[in-house]
Amino acid sequence: MSQESVIRFSIIIALILALSAVGLTYEIAAGRVLAPFFGTSLLTWTTVIATVLGGFSLGSALGGIVAERPRAKALRDVRGALVATAVLMAVSPTLLGLIHAWGARGTGGMMLSVIVVFFPASVCVTIPSPLLAKLAIEARPGREGSSLGFVLAAGSVGAIFGAILAGFVALPLIGSTATFAACGASALLCLPFLRGGDTGTRGVTLAAAGFVAFAGVAGAPACQYESGLSCLHVSQRGPEVRLISDGTIQAAERLPPTGAEDGAVDLALSYTDWIWARMDRDLGPDTSVLFVGGGGYSLPTKLLSSRPEASALAVEIDPLVTKVVRMHMPHASDMIAGTGHVVNEEPEGGNRLGIVHADGRVLLNETNRRFDAAVMDAFSSGSVPAHLVTVETFARLREIVDGPVYVNLLDAPDGPLARGVQAILRQVYPHIQVVRGEVNARGRTNVLFAASPQPLDPLDPVPGGYVPARIAEARAFTDDRGWVGHR
Numbered sequence: 001m002s003q004e005s006v007i008r009f010s011i012i013i014a015l016i017l018a019l020s021a022v023g024l025t026y027e028i029a030a031g032r033v034l035a036p037f038f039g040t041s042l043l044t045w046t047t048v049i050a051t052v053l054g055g056f057s058l059g060s061a062l063g064g065i066v067a068e069r070p071r072a073k074a075l076r077d078v079r080g081a082l083v084a085t086a087v088l089m090a091v092s093p094t095l096l097g098l099i100h101a102w103g104a105r106g107t108g109g110m111m112l113s114v115i116v117v118f119f120p121a122s123v124c125v126t127i128p129s130p131l132l133a134k135l136a137i138e139a140r141p142g143r144e145g146s147s148l149g150f151v152l153a154a155g156s157v158g159a160i161f162g163a164i165l166a167g168f169v170a171l172p173l174i175g176s177t178a179t180f181a182a183c184g185a186s187a188l189l190c191l192p193f194l195r196g197g198d199t200g201t202r203g204v205t206l207a208a209a210g211f212v213a214f215a216g217v218a219g220a221p222a223c224q225y226e227s228g229l230s231c232l233h234v235s236q237r238g239p240e241v242r243l244i245s246d247g248t249i250q251a252a253e254r255l256p257p258t259g260a261e262d263g264a265v266d267l268a269l270s271y272t273d274w275i276w277a278r279m280d281r282d283l284g285p286d287t288s289v290l291f292v293g294g295g296g297y298s299l300p301t302k303l304l305s306s307r308p309e310a311s312a313l314a315v316e317i318d319p320l321v322t323k324v325v326r327m328h329m330p331h332a333s334d335m336i337a338g339t340g341h342v343v344n345e346e347p348e349g350g351n352r353l354g355i356v357h358a359d360g361r362v363l364l365n366e367t368n369r370r371f372d373a374a375v376m377d378a379f380s381s382g383s384v385p386a387h388l389v390t391v392e393t394f395a396r397l398r399e400i401v402d403g404p405v406y407v408n409l410l411d412a413p414d415g416p417l418a419r420g421v422q423a424i425l426r427q428v429y430p431h432i433q434v435v436r437g438e439v440n441a442r443g444r445t446n447v448l449f450a451a452s453p454q455p456l457d458p459l460d461p462v463p464g465g466y467v468p469a470r471i472a473e474a475r476a477f478t479d480d481r482g483w484v485g486h487r
Contacts, residue, residue, distance in 0.1 A: 009139040009147070011193050013154045016132050018190060020158025021165065023125050026089055026183045027052040028166035030118045033093050033176040033222050035246040036231045037100045038110040039381030041485025051114045055122020062123065063130035074131050075194055081127035082191055083208045086184035088121035090215035093177050093222055125187065128194075129155070172228040177221045184212040227320040234328045240268050241329055243296045245321070246381035248410070251296020253329045265302045265331050270437055270464030271446040272298050275375060275406045277463045278433075278450050282404050283373055285309050290371040290401065292360035292388065293378030296325055297332040304339055304352055305331075313354040313371070315363045317378075322355060361387050364396045371400060376407045382444075384409060386482040389421050394428045394451075404452035405429070411447050413439060417483055418447040419474030425451040427476055435462070436469040447471075 031040070031048045038044055066077045099113045133151045140147045170179040188209050223231035233244040239255040252268035267273050276299060283289070286309040291300055294316025303310050316322055322343075326333045340351040344358075356363055360378050374397055378388055387393065389409075397405055407425070411417040413436045425432050429451035437446045447469055450456055477483050 007135055007139070007193065007195060009136060009150075012132050012136045012139065013150055015190050015193055016129065016136075016151055016154040017158035017161070018186060019125060019128060019132075020155045021162035022085075022089075022183050022186045023052075023056065023122070024159045024162030025166040025170060025179065026092075026118075026121065026125070026162075028163060029171060029176050029179045029183070030092070030114070032171055032228070032231075033096060033180070034110070034114065035381050036222055037096060037104075037113070037247065039246060039248070039383060039485070041381070041383055042386065043107060043485045044110060044114075047111050047114045048118065051119050052122045055119045056126045059123040059126025060129060063127040066127060067131040067134045078128040078131050079191055079194055079205075081124045082187045082194075083205060085121055085124040085187040086208050086212050088124060088184075089187065090181045090184040090212040092117050092121065092180050094215070097222075128190075167228055171226070175221050175223065175226045176231075177215075181212055181215045184215070185209075188212065225320060225324050227318055229318040230320055232320065232324050234324060242268075243321075243324065243329065245379070248379065248382040250321075250379060251298055251325075251329070253296060253298060253331050255330065265298075265305050267298055267302060269298070270466070271408055271448055272302075273463040274435065274448055274459075274466050275299060275377075275408065276302050277459050278404070278406060278456075279303065279373065279375075280306070281457060281459060282450075282452070283307075283310075287372040287403075288312070288370075290374040291315065292364070292374065292376050294321060294325075294355065295377060295379070296329055297322075297336065299375055299377070300353065301332045301335040304335055311352045313356065313369070315356045315358060315360045315378075317357065317359050319357045322357070360385075361393060364393065364400070367400065369400070370402060373403045374401045374405045376405060379410070382410055383485055384417065384483070386477070386484070387479065389417070389424065389483050390477045390479050391424050391427060392479050394424050398428050398453075403454070404450055404456065407449040407451070409447045409449075410444050412443050413445060413447065413469055414471050415444070415447075416474070418469070418471050420477040420483060421447075421449065422471045423474050423476035425449055429453060431455050434469045434471060435466040437464060437466050 027048065030052065031045050034044055034048060066074050069077065096113055096117045099116060104113045133148070136151050137144050137147045166179065170182060174182070188205070191205060224234060225232040231246050235242045235244065241253045241255065242249055243251040254266045254268040267276060285307050287307065288311045289303060291312060291314040294314045297314060300312045300314050303312055326336060336353065336355070339353040341353040341355050342351050343355045376388065378385060394405070407421060409417055409421060422434060431452045431454065433450045433456050435448050439445045448466065
């Protein structure tokens with residue numbers, strides 16, 4: 001072996017750790033950036049994980065072939081793979097947007113997009129690993145077993161570090177577009193440590209570095225506001241302000257015309273009109289309501305502005321949602337500021353509103369407070385999180401909520417989610433009403449439930465053009481066998 005091709009064992013282990021971290025960061029960022037286009041569900045994450053792991057597998061096989069080549073040629077090929085990795089990772093969000101703009105829709109479009117966008121980079125980032133493993137073993141003659149053990153451990157530790165870095169640091173702080181560019185830059189930073197053999201064309205490497213830097217700085221962000229949980233956009237059409245999360249309208253607020261009564265709250269979405277009509281009919285003046293899913297805080301705002309003696313606890317998993325609402329939605333912002341709210345605590349004393357930034361299921365399991373009613377309006381992209389539509393969830397609600405529970409879903413009029421939730425409610429409550437709105441171009445609509453221990457009076461007139469929904473029998477979702485997401 002020539003002297004110039006010798007790489008220190010510690011450097012090899014560091015490179016394996018770094019590339020493993022890049023691979024896992026890229027995988028998690030792929031799931032995040034997919035959400036605005038295709039939502040977040042068990043199906044999307046399954047597709048992303050399967051595709052990236054498939055890329056890792058093919059990359060390892062190809063890398064093994066590369067590692068058997070003459071050392072100079074193998075090092076040159078590995079360096080080429082890292083340059084390709086950097087460019088492919090940096091361009092991923094742009095390519096995803098283009099494929100979606102060209103018409104990729106539904107489960108088939110989602111799977112095609114994931115394979116085209118994320119598979120090639122997953123292959124390239126893994127190609128160096130077999131050669132690095134071979135170099136690590138050769139660097140410590142007679143200690144092949146421990147060398148291989150360190151290689152495997154470095155790969156695992158790097159993957160763990162990458163997952164933590166993506167979820168807790170990169171995506172919340174710099175967003176998905178910059179995270180992809182940072183993954184590409186990290187791959188390029190490994191190049192100087194791969195010494196030996198033909199270093200290739202320096203201009204190609206510099207061009208790749210320039211492209212990655214441009215993608216990170218000038219690339220259009222996927223989200224106007226982004227956290228590790230949400231991709232948010234705010235739009236205004238005339239007097240209506242809309243909060244859009246992962247491509248789905250999460251909330252809207254209609255600003256009052258000039259001269260309107262001060263403090264009057266006009267609900268902008270038809271489903272909120274129906275839920276509020278039911279609440280107004282069913283609940284007393286000093287009611288206490290639990291809202292699982294803060295969203296735009298439209299219904300808590302309406303409740304507290306209409307009933308001076310009422311109180312509310314809103315559970316919103318993402319603090320960014322609350323921050324954006326306070327920035328852009330005046331009615332909700334004034335309500336949050338004016339009702340003595342205590343963030344991350346339940347209301348007590350003079351506080352009429354409590355905001356808890358937590359998962360709704362966690363709060364249900366931990367709270368000791370009782371409520372007169374509850375509104376289940378939590379969404380992850382265009383669907384309800386699976387753990388919030390199970391028999392166990394609504395059984396717990398029945399324990400702490402004395403009155404009715406109102407549920408908002410997005411599904412086909414007789415879709416699998418609506419069927420499963422109806423089966424749950426029939427197990428837990430003796431009285432149920434279910435209505436649906438107008439079906440959109442994707443075949444979905446708001447399916448709304450009211451479930452109560454006591455009979456529910458009919459609404460007359462029915463707001464928002466909602467009509468009774470006919471939903472077939474189905475199996476109730478449980479924690480063990482739950483909702484898997486829209487197909």
